[in-house]
Amino acid sequence: MRPHRSCLHAIARALVRPAALACTALTLSGAAAAQSSSPAAYPDRPITLVVPFGAGGITDLVARATGKALSEQLGQPIVVENRPGAGGNIAADYVKRAKADGYTLLFATVGVLAVNPHTDVKVNFNSAKDFTYVSLVGSTPHVLVVGPNVAVKTLPDLIKLAKSKPDSLSVGTAGVGSSPYQGMKILEDASKVQFLHVPFKSGSESVTNVASGQVDLTFEASPQVMPFVTSGKLRALAVANPQRLTTAPDVxxxxxxGYPNIVSGSVAGVVGPAGIDAKIVNKLNAAIVSAVADAKFKAVLVAQGTEPAASTPEEFRKMIGTEDRRWSALLKADVKN
Structure with a gap:
């Protein structure tokens, strides 16, 4: 016996209604998700701040302090993620390919963005086109230190020794393009000497290798090297800066x-993938500006030998462009020589 047609209609309505309700629920939840991910709602979940070098170096230390300060400003956790390798290129390429929603950012250095493109290491990004610039955060002058096996006490003595032994004195860095690598190149250019480059995954690793006598010298931030200087494991020759540092007053x-052209340090800021909405960029920039103005955050950075300095996104972009042209000329001249 067949069911009556009216019964069939009732069954059909009963089957369709839950599906329709489910569809409506999915549509509403999708709309809610889209709304929560809108620039106006940003940020509504944790943000990842990618560091291009290993843990323990000055870039990592400043990045973690910045992440903590930004978390307080934005009301969301900032997850610091180290992606070392290839002088910072691995991290830069990773962030370049991330979704441009403001939830994946790079704690970028001048070395990664402006120096690496002019080295022998292949880069898979264009600093002018592949990133959204947010703000500078700070600048950390370097201290030039030598290990226990290097019998010099002054910078002129080091230069004299390097000239007598070309390509022999080794310099530890956090990789090609890192700020210590820049310091080495600046010293070579200013004094017309050649060193042997020894790359490591982080600045802290290079410092410990200099202190143990495996490498001859390095450039690093004062908090990284001064404890070793105090213990007698390293000898500080100079601060690569126009003035002395409060964290290393005797250097x-x-x-x-007499070497005003030997100025070196780590300059860093925050960038994201190209195409981040301007409202999100403005929120991030305002948060960094507020953090840098905070006395507590300033004290943390100064204790690490870093001078806090925020900027507009355009100021940061222009500075990278200027440094890019500078390092293009410097490293081309280096290749010719």
Missing amino acids: PSTAEL
């Missing part, structure tokens, strides 16, 4: 030693 500056 002469390169300017007062």
Whole structure:
């Protein structure tokens, strides 16, 4: 016996209604998700801040301090993720390919964005086109230190020794393009000497290898090297800066030693993938500006030998463009020589 047609209609309505309700629920939840991911709602979940070098180096330390300060400003956790390798290129390429929603950012250095493209290491990004610039965060001058096996006490003595032994004195860095690598190149250019480059995954690793006598010298931030200087494992020759540092007051500056062109340090800021909405960029920039103005955050950075300095996105972009042209000329001249 067949069911009556009216019964069939009732069954059909009963079957369709839950599906329709489910569809409606999915549509509403999708709309809610889209709304929560809108620029106006940003940020509504944790943000990942990618560091291009290993843990323990000055870039990592400043990035973690910045992440903590930004978390307080934005009201969301900032997850710091180290992706070392290839002088920072691995991290830059990773962030370049991330979704441009403001939830994956790079704690970028001048070395990664402006130096690496002009080295022998292949880069898979274009600093002018592949990133959204947010703000500078700070600048950390370097201290030039030598290990226990290097019998020099002054910067002029080091230069004299390097000239007598070309390509022999080894310099530890956090990789090609890192700020210590920049310091080495600046020293080579200013004094017309050649060193042997020894790359490591982080600045802290290079410092410990200099202190143990495996490598001859390095450039690093004062908090990284001064404990070793105090213990006698390293000898500080100069601060690569126009003035002395409060964190290393007894170390002469390169300017007062007669080498004003030997100025080196780590300059870092925050960028994201190209195409991040301007409202999100403005929120991030405002958060960094507020953090840098905070006395507590300033004290943390100064204790690490870093001078806090925020900027507009355009100022950061222009600075990278200027440094890019500078390092293009410097490293081309290096290749010719």
